[in-house]
Amino acid sequence: QKEVEQDPGPLSVPEGAIVSLNCTYSNSAFQYFMWYRQYSRKGPELLMYTYSSGNKEDGRFTAQVDKSSKYISLFIRDSQPSDSATYLCASSYSGAGSYQLTFGKGTKLSVIP
Amino acid sequence: SAVISQKPSRDICQRGTSLTIQCQVDSQVTMMFWYRQQPGQSLTLIATANQGSEATYESGFVIDKFPISRPNLTFSTLTVSNMSPEDSSIYLCSVEDHGGRREQYFGPGTRLTVT
Numbered sequence: 001q002k003e004v005e006q007d008p009g010p011l012s013v014p015e016g017a018i019v020s021l022n023c024t025y026s027n028s029a030f031q032y033f034m035w036y037r038q039y040s041r042k043g044p045e046l047l048m049y050t051y052s053s054g055n056k057e058d059g060r061f062t063a064q065v066d067k068s069s070k071y072i073s074l075f076i077r078d079s080q081p082s083d084s085a086t087y088l089c090a091s092s093y094s095g096a097g098s099y100q101l102t103f104g105k106g107t108k109l110s111v112i113p
Numbered sequence: 114s115a116v117i118s119q120k121p122s123r124d125i126c127q128r129g130t131s132l133t134i135q136c137q138v139d140s141q142v143t144m145m146f147w148y149r150q151q152p153g154q155s156l157t158l159i160a161t162a163n164q165g166s167e168a169t170y171e172s173g174f175v176i177d178k179f180p181i182s183r184p185n186l187t188f189s190t191l192t193v194s195n196m197s198p199e200d201s202s203i204y205l206c207s208v209e210d211h212g213g214r215r216e217q218y219f220g221p222g223t224r225l226t227v228t
Contacts, residue, residue, distance in 0.1 A: 008153070032215040043205055043219035044156070046114070051214070088156070092215040099144055099209060100171070101217055103155040 003027050006089055006104025015113050019076040023089035023104045026070065030091040030102075033065045035074045038086045038106065047087075048074065079111045115140050115210045117220035125226045126196055133192045134223045136206035141186035144209040146217065147179070151202045159204075162189045196227045 006023045013019055021035075031052055036044035048063035050056050056063045064073040072089050086106040092099065116139040126132050136145065147159040160168040160181055168181040182190045193200050203224050207217040 002155075004155070034216070036219075041222075041224070043117075043221045046216060046218060049214070049216050090156075099146070099161060099215065100158050101156075101215065103157075105153065105155050 003030075003102045004089060004091055004104045006107055008105050008107060010108040010110060012110045012112060013079055015079060015081060015111055017079050017111075019074075019079050019083070019109060019111075021074040021076075021087050021089075021107050021109070023072040024070055025072065025091050025102075027091070027093075027102075028067075028070070029093050031094040032092040033063070033072050034090045034092075034101070035061075035063055035072075036088040036090060036103075038088060040085075044088055081111045081113050084110045114216075114218045115142060115208050117206060117208060117218060119206060119220040119223050121223060122221065123224040123226075125228060127228060128197055130196055131192055131194045132196065132225060133190050134204055134206075134225075136189045136191070136220055138187045138208055140210075142208040142210060143186070145183060145189045146207045146209075147181060147189070147191045148205040148207060148219075149202045150205060150222070156205065159191070193225065196225075198227050201225055201227045 033050045035048040037047045038044045053067045060077045062075040086108045088106040089104045090101040120135045145162045148156045159174045160170045162168045162183040180192045203222045205222045207219045
């Protein structure tokens, strides 16, 4: 079992829809959780960062972490065609010397005008 | 956040040759990382490169195949040696920019095709 599982999609939604992207993880030692957005032929761009459990909101984006169920979510409100990209979830341990990020495979999102 | 550039952006190489990828950051950073992104796969960490010390390689990656240099706090190179078609991938460098918060910022990537 991979440590971070993510449905690769593809996911296609109409413009203006609410998008829900999800990951599950198996390692209870993960404390840092991130979402990256990657446009075609570009490097991943850090979108959201969360430490431990809870919600974090930034504009149209909301990240949620539920450590009890080991579930990570990203919600996009009022989705736009410019949101069309691959979204990668990532997790990391706490503690010195453990800087590796473990990524999901990414979900490809298309927002149709 | 740090601005990261990579050279080359893409290359097509012949089997058995080597390619060195450069990563330049616009500010001094302690932690630099090299990842591989294969089609349909997760980003996989190759190694962590700290200035002034040997790179730390992840399981499945060895120094003879992927030698890394880190001569200063703004620059690193990754060499893919004795290439085979299985090395065709996107290679990405990243930096940690916030002192232990695990926020990593990525370069644009180098798209390598080995024929």
